[in-house]
Amino acid sequence: MADVSDENLELVREQFGANAEAYGTSAVHARGASLGLLVDRLGLDPSWAVLDIATGGGSVALACAPHVASVVASDATPQMLDVVQRRAEEEGVDNLSTEIADAHDLPYADGRWDTVTCRIAPHHFHDPAKFVAEVARTLRPGGVFGLVDNVVPDDSNVATFANEWERKRDPSHARCLSVNEWLTLLSVNGFTIEHRELLAKEMGFTWWCDNMSVPADVREQLLAELAAADEDVRAFLRPKFGEYEDQSIDPDTTVFYLTEVVLVARKSG
Numbered sequence: 001m002a003d004v005s006d007e008n009l010e011l012v013r014e015q016f017g018a019n020a021e022a023y024g025t026s027a028v029h030a031r032g033a034s035l036g037l038l039v040d041r042l043g044l045d046p047s048w049a050v051l052d053i054a055t056g057g058g059s060v061a062l063a064c065a066p067h068v069a070s071v072v073a074s075d076a077t078p079q080m081l082d083v084v085q086r087r088a089e090e091e092g093v094d095n096l097s098t099e100i101a102d103a104h105d106l107p108y109a110d111g112r113w114d115t116v117t118c119r120i121a122p123h124h125f126h127d128p129a130k131f132v133a134e135v136a137r138t139l140r141p142g143g144v145f146g147l148v149d150n151v152v153p154d155d156s157n158v159a160t161f162a163n164e165w166e167r168k169r170d171p172s173h174a175r176c177l178s179v180n181e182w183l184t185l186l187s188v189n190g191f192t193i194e195h196r197e198l199l200a201k202e203m204g205f206t207w208w209c210d211n212m213s214v215p216a217d218v219r220e221q222l223l224a225e226l227a228a229a230d231e232d233v234r235a236f237l238r239p240k241f242g243e244y245e246d247q248s249i250d251p252d253t254t255v256f257y258l259t260e261v262v263l264v265a266r267k268s269g
C-alpha cells in the first residue's frame with residue numbers, strides 16, 4: 001500500500017498539474033498583498049542564495065530574484081515549474097532556476113540557503129513539522145525563513161469546518177494550522193520571530209472554485225454549507241452572499257474572507 005506521503009503528493013500533482021496555468025497567473029498568487037510584504041521583510045542581500053518551496057507559478061521566486069544572487073524555485077508538480085520557467089523568460093530573469101522537490105524531504109545539503117520562503121502552500125503538506133525541520137536543516141545559521149499561509153483559529157469547531165470545507169473544493173488540501181501552531185513549530189526548530197502579521201484576503205466564491213475546476217454539484221454543496229454554517233464559522237469566513245432577483249444565492253457575486261499569516265523568522269546562529 002502507498003504511504004500517506006505518496007498519496008498526498010499524487011493528489012497535489014493531480015490538482016495542480018491540471019490547473020497550473022490558472023494558479024500561476026491568478027491575482028491572489030501573482031499580486032496578493034502578502035507577496036510584497038514578505039519580500040520587503042526578508043531583508044534580502046545581493047550575495048544571497050534563496051530557495052522558494054512549493055513555488056507554484058513562481059511569484060515569490062520572481063519577486064526575490066532582482067534582489068539576490070540566485071533563486072531556486074522548487075515544487076512537487078512539474079507543470080507548475082513549466083509556468084515558472086516561461087514567466088522567468090518573459091520577464092528576462094536569468095538568475096532563477098527550477099527544481100522538483102518535496103517540501104518534506106528537500107534534496108539540499110545542510111546550511112545550503114541564506115533564505116528559504118514558502119507562501120500559500122503548507123496547507124497542502126501532510127507533515128508541517130517535517131517541513132519546518134527541513135527548512136531549519138537547509139538554512140545556514142542566522143538564515144531567514146519567510147512563511148505565508150492561510151490560517152485557522154485555535155477554536156477546533158471553526159478550524160474543522162474551514163479545513164473540511166476547503167478539502168471538498170481541493171482534495172489535495174491537508175490542513176491549515178493556527179498561528180499558535182506555527183509559532184510552536186518555529187520555536188522548537190530554533191527560530192526567532194522577527195515579523196508577524198495577519199492579512200484578510202477576499203475570495204470570490206466562483207473564482208475560488210474555478211481555480212480547482214470544481215464540478216457544479218460540489219459548488220452547490222459548498223455554497224449550501226457556507227450558508228448554513230454556524231455563527232462562529234461565519235464570524236471567521238465573513239461570507240457576503242450575492243443574490244439573484246428571486247433571492248436565491250448568486251455564487252458569482254458571493255465572497256468570503258480567508259486569513260493569511262506572514263511570518264519572518266531567523267534561524268539561531
Ligand SMILES: C[S@@+](CC[C@H](N)C(=O)[O-])C[C@H]1O[C@@H](n2cnc3c(N)ncnc32)[C@H](O)[C@@H]1O
Binds near residue numbers: 023029121
Ligand atoms: C497555491 S500553490 C503555491 C503558491 C505560490 N507559492 C505563490 O506564492 O504564488 C501550492 C503549490 O504547492 C505545491 N505543493 C503541494 N505540496 C507540495 C509538497 N509536498 N512539496 C512541494 N510542493 C508542494 C503544489 O504543487 C502547488 O504548486
